[in-house]
């Protein structure tokens with residue numbers, strides 16, 4: 169197969185590759201095998217709209233770069249939303265009320281500058297689109313005017329591999345011109361230039377080049393699974409591991425329900441999946457010693473099952489949505505001393521807001537720091553057909569309030585987008601919000617870039 173390229177179609181309505189998703193028969197089989205005993209579902213499978221009906225585009229591409237633009241229905245439908253539960257369910261119901269008028273596929277920085285100039289001139293908003301997998305409404309425009317989805321998938325070149333220096337840098341195109349950070353290991357020269365743009369979610373500029381810190385593939389890896397009878401002891405063990413400076417490359421604590429659904433552990437106990445990379449096997453031994461001091465027992469459950477389930481999970485999620493379930497995740501970060509209360513509050517809030525108070529809520533740590541964990545909750549509950557979005561919005565509001573009241577941030581890694589705005593606006597200090605608005609006025613004075621996100 170060397171040298172051949174197999175073209176694969178991406179799903180326009182759901183996650184990933186179109187040919188990897190579960191077909192109708194596989195959805196029904198999943199319902200019979202895994203859901204019937206647990207969830208009151210009717211067994212019908214929501215069909216995939218064949219040919220989405222959209223209003224005609226309100227913009228005509230500029231003649232000098234017409235080949236960089238697309239206006240066909242499938243491209244416009246595929247760029248209407250990201251990939252959250254709300255997005256998938258709206259696409260499946262054919263609810264594509266505000267599709268982009270055009271998609272722009274720049275190949276060069278020059279194309280981006282020209283597209284931004286043209287958008288300003290015709291009064292169109294521009295929404296940068298990377299992989300388009302935002303789960304927070306980051307790539308969806310909710311204004312009324314014309315808009316362009318700026319699909320950056322053709323800016324896919326590896327520009328340089330620097331084996332000596334691992335320093336990071338970003339290069340950004342703003343409507344007012346380019347901005348580039350220095351490539352040095354660290355700098356005390358004021359607030360970081362890169363820091364202004366990382367996390368700015370396409371509101372201040374388009375990142376066109378990024379130097380990343382890549383390390384060589386490790387020659388040695390070591391991993392283990394650990395079983396905890398008491399979930400809180402698992403939490404304490406993880407805290408001790410990271411506070412001892414052991415820095416595992418994988419440190420996922422799964423609560424008992426998460427362990428059952430994703431790691432095949434049916435004994436009702438929590439699991440910790442631990443992994444280290446590099447030549448020092450002693451680090452894993454030290455971490456396991458800490459686990460044992462908290463009652464942890466090394467277990468035969470390895471992270472392979474979890475990894476396989478994890479990689480297939482987005483496709484399974486889409487199948488569950490077609491079968492009539494609400495399936496969505498929320499994530500946060502908090503200090504260690506807040507975690508126990510936050511964990512209880514999120515589960516209680518999700519269950520109280522779910523229809524008939526029936527919801528499966530699981531938790532795992534996706535990241536851990538010396539100062540606290542990043543807990544990630546998955547919520548599954550039956551939906552009424554047609555009311556899925558309203559049901560989720562109610563649960564999301566309840567759960568977000570529980571997170572904020574318990575001292576967590578509204579997002580650890582999913583970002584703010586449009587969906588988290590109300591909680592983000594409360595979370596950030598008012599003067600900081602003013603400073604961000606001032607930066608926006610300087611870099612994007614006509615407010616072309618991703619209106620409604622962050623600022």
Ligand SMILES: Cc1cc2nc3c(=O)[nH]c(=O)nc-3n(C[C@H](O)[C@H](O)[C@H](O)COP(=O)(O)OP(=O)(O)OC[C@H]3O[C@@H](n4cnc5c(N)ncnc54)[C@H](O)[C@@H]3O)c2cc1C
Nearest residue numbers: 251296297298299300301302306369370373374375482581
């Ligand atoms: C089923 C599922 C599972 C997921 N699992 C994970 C997970 O395990 N870990 C995780 O971290 N996330 C996960 N996510 C969330 C999502 O995939 C991430 O948020 C992802 O990093 C977004 O990257 P993207 O390239 O698709 O960004 P997009 O969705 O294209 O964009 C995100 C935001 O960045 C802006 N943007 C994009 N490119 C640029 C650019 N070049 N310059 C300026 N702004 C830009 C966009 O305008 C938007 O506001 C999951 C999502 C789904 C649906």
